[in-house]
Amino acid sequence: MSASQLANHVLLSEPKLSFHPARRSDVHIHPLRGLVQYGPYSKGLLVPDPIRVATLAPAGESQHLYDFLKELNSRYEPTERTDYLPAWPGFQQVFNVRMTGAGNSCHMELEAQLEHAYEASRSPHIVLAAAMTRALQQLDRRRNLFDVLFIYLPDRWEMGFTGGVGEDFDLHDHVKAITASAGMPVQIVREGSGLAYKDRASVMWRIGLALYAKAGGVPWKLAHTETETAYIGLSYSLRPVISGKPRFVTCCSQVFDADGAGVEFIAYDTNEFEVQRENPFLSRTEMFKVMTRAMDLYRRRHAGRVPRRVMVHKTTEFKPDEVDGCMEAFHLCESVDLVQVVEDVGWRGVLHEQPRVKGEPQAAMYPVTRGTLLGLGPFDALLWTHGAVAGISNRPYFQGSRGTPRPIRLIRHAGHGTWDDAAWAILALSKMDWNNDALYNPLPVTLEYAKVLSRVVKRMDRLGTTPYQFRFFM
Structure with missing residues (x-):
């Protein structure tokens, strides 16, 4: 695919964080400066x-x-x-x-x-x-x-x-x-x-x-999000065969509210799965069970209401049986987005700017802006969660200050409409890791937390049927 065939890119705004449950003015794009100025949420x-x-x-x-x-x-x-x-x-x-x-x-x-x-x-x-x-x-x-x-x-x-x-x-x-x-x-x-x-x-x-x-505190939440939306991160882990324990564990990160907050998650053992290239995939029945339990968490936190919209993130593709299981579990929701997030991609992008005098565009002094969204097709897009950010210092802030930032690739396996909402949610959720002082993570917290949970849960002697609080796994 040549550059001339690519769609025009979109620049998503840097998500703001909220530091007070009632005062809408207590917001900041910088998590640490927001804490100093307003205190924790x-x-x-x-x-x-x-x-x-x-x-x-x-x-x-x-x-x-x-x-x-x-x-x-x-x-x-x-x-x-x-x-x-x-x-x-x-x-x-x-x-x-x-x-x-x-x-x-x-x-x-x-x-x-x-x-x-x-x-x-x-x-x-x-x-x-x-x-x-x-x-x-x-x-x-x-x-x-x-x-x-x-x-x-x-x-x-x-x-x-x-x-x-x-x-x-x-x-x-x-x-x-x-x-x-x-x-x-x-x-x-x-x-x-x-x-x-x-x-x-x-x-x-x-x-x-x-x-x-x-200790149970909430440092910040997302300031501007789509209400009645639930975000779910799904991660799988395989136990070694020699452990003598069930071979497979699926770990579902807690359901995140529209403001990016969530304090519980479910962990579920299953034997109905298929492994392809060391990646496990659930049967329709097992995916239905996992997503139903996840929805139970949301309803418990929202007086029995179901979300109007659900976005599910995972790093591997959604097989047809998994898609069917999700759709069955979310049949009361108006909108469902199943998005695969691929971290290791071959794409790169260089920011060019018009020269001050006539001539060809030149490479800018700073990398691609964080929040740059580039569509590759009706079901594929590139999103730069890592890149230059304005408003942090006197010049564009580039976290890490080295290298050419890679985008992540978004592949939609269910859902419709433009990429703007789904991509902005991922951009916003990359700022919701309370175990990190950075401005953002490369991945949304749905997947960052899911990776940690799946790694630890497989070492637990037994899994309970009740939800776990994530703060014990941080």
């Missing part, structure tokens, strides 16, 4: 005050975490990303709630002999996982005495963070699987990326945001 609502933090550290190293918690209450100026990152004024100044250490019984250290056992073992990840499991079980007995648990992992244990060749093990996901089952929010603090990282403002923004969200 859930300010004054049911968020613990103070947020009580428990700690778990290697033997003799708890002081590292105590000092780190004190830093959260201090002010820091940024030394990197200065065109984006505001100064960190302190946790209470940003979120309007206090943060403090929990009672003495909630501060534990791993066994002193762990260090020797870890160094002597040919499988250090097994030794480390076992020690962490024992400690977490003890802390679970004191669950009512704290709100969030901080775990310190030093860099010298890095060999134990993953398994060996052919072993499906990840310490982060192992810990999350245990604590999520117990309803225990956890923040893992690494030495290199947390305690020793040079830019303290950057670290405090990342950890402060995560702490507030994991």
